[in-house]
Amino acid sequence: MSVEKPAIAVKGLAFQYPDTEEKVLKNINFTLNNGEILGIIGPTGAGKSTLAMCLNGLIPQIIPGEIEGEIIVKGIDVSQSTVSDMSEHVGFVFQEPENQLSQMTIEEEIAFGMGNLGVPREEMEDRIIDALRQVGLSGFEKRSPLALSGGQQQRLAIAAVMAMRPTIMIMDEPTSMLDPKGKNEVYGVLRNLKEYGMTGIIIDHEVERIATYCDKILVLNEGEIQLFGTPEEVFTNIEFLHRLKLNGPQVTEFIYKYNQLFDRQLKLPTSLEEAVTVFEKESI
Template sequence: MEHIEPVISVKGLSFRYRMSETVILNDISFDIFPGELVGIVGASGSGKSTLCLCLKGLIPHAIHGEMNGDIWVLGQNTREVPTEKLAVDVGMVFQDPESQIIGLTVIEDLAFGPENLEHPPEEILNRMLPILDKVKLQGFLNRETYKMSGGQKQRLAIANALMMQPKVLILDEPTSELDPIGKEEVYSTILELKKNGVTVVLVDHAIEEMAEIADRILVIEEGKLKYDDTPKNHFQSPEKFLEKGWLRIPQIAEALHALKGKDLLSEKYVTPFEEEAISTLSAWLGRESNVQFTVD
């Protein structure tokens, strides 16, 4: 079998901010492989955003503290590679799109990053239209940024990251300030990036959407990596999410677990995937023989 090198390799990562006695990240290790979409979940203050800053290389270069362990991104140790060099390969989108928008128009905003790297103007312009297509902002080239909706601004922030042609894209709670329509727009864009082979690291509380598109989900608890598994395996054993009461499971998986708890459904049919769950519930309601159930 062909050996595939990880895009990101985290080994024994610990971090404590300067002037703080609290260890934010504690001996974390994991690998992420090319084209994977890895979700990161955990309670507020568990260290998710700090982990993103480490993966981006802002820690330890721009944000200082005590860091132990190592992170390799595309074979480069983030301790040794300057932030500006790593920025070419690793894009990052934060939860507040307003803080990331610089230009008065979309074209000005998208040009800002590549212009600072002295890319030719013609090359920058040629790159814009395909990227706007990817993030579903076709026809927005001359749109004034202040007139855009929250979902549109967040997709523009993703487009800005893509203008730098990164091999890895980190999104830190990109839908936390958006309404349901905006969330749907952003997750549709993330799914499109995954289909196009971009390696994505996604921190978010939108667990239904994450369960549908993530290849793996990492659960961070008090700075430690508690679990690392596929969405289906995670939500077939929801105790790992519910034991501390700070994480929830997708509602459709919760409904199936309720049936399982009453011995009406076998555990193997529990799933966080909506289409699978609908098929299972349809079979259960129709009393099909391949679904185990009991009646009074």
């Protein structure tokens, strides 16, 4: 019986930008299974975006530097593949969607990336309809991307990548410029990725949402992995997170402080629903 290969396997990854004295990534090792969503958190300058750009070959093929280790994505050695070839497997959504949007209409925006991949026009039409449905923008085909809200623009950027049919989607701080409504819209799309069987990676500071939507959490600090595991395994390690100047979800922090104030040892929850259950048991 064959064992399914992981979506991403990183072994001994290190990277140093030119003209810098220290490596920005040091001995990075982790695997992510197909269909899992990974949340990457860490302080500013921890190396989160650098790690993301290593996974699709942007580093070091477009952004130069010295790289060590091995990155295998969908069974492909990234170092032996071009960025354009990797784009068929790994989609990348950046922090500011307007930097990715360049066409006059939404349907032209989504068609642009597919055209670069040589997708037939008849198939493009089906993919445009499907991608817009997945991100909740059906009926917007003829609108200008510039007429959209920030959350809608980010969803359009995601749709344009999804239409290229990668099996892995990387989103680098896609909600940092958005209001709460826009953030909820983007995380709603993240949920849809999982339902479609796609593997996802999201870099964000929104720990409440990260805890809710992600299967695994990777904590980076000064280029090194500090924690890697399920949301429960990572976010209940509150004291360690605090030493890294990071916080857990608000509900986790609340129960942590409650335990300190009242000398209790309640299980630390990572969601409001779990907190309600914890307090129900406390009141019995």
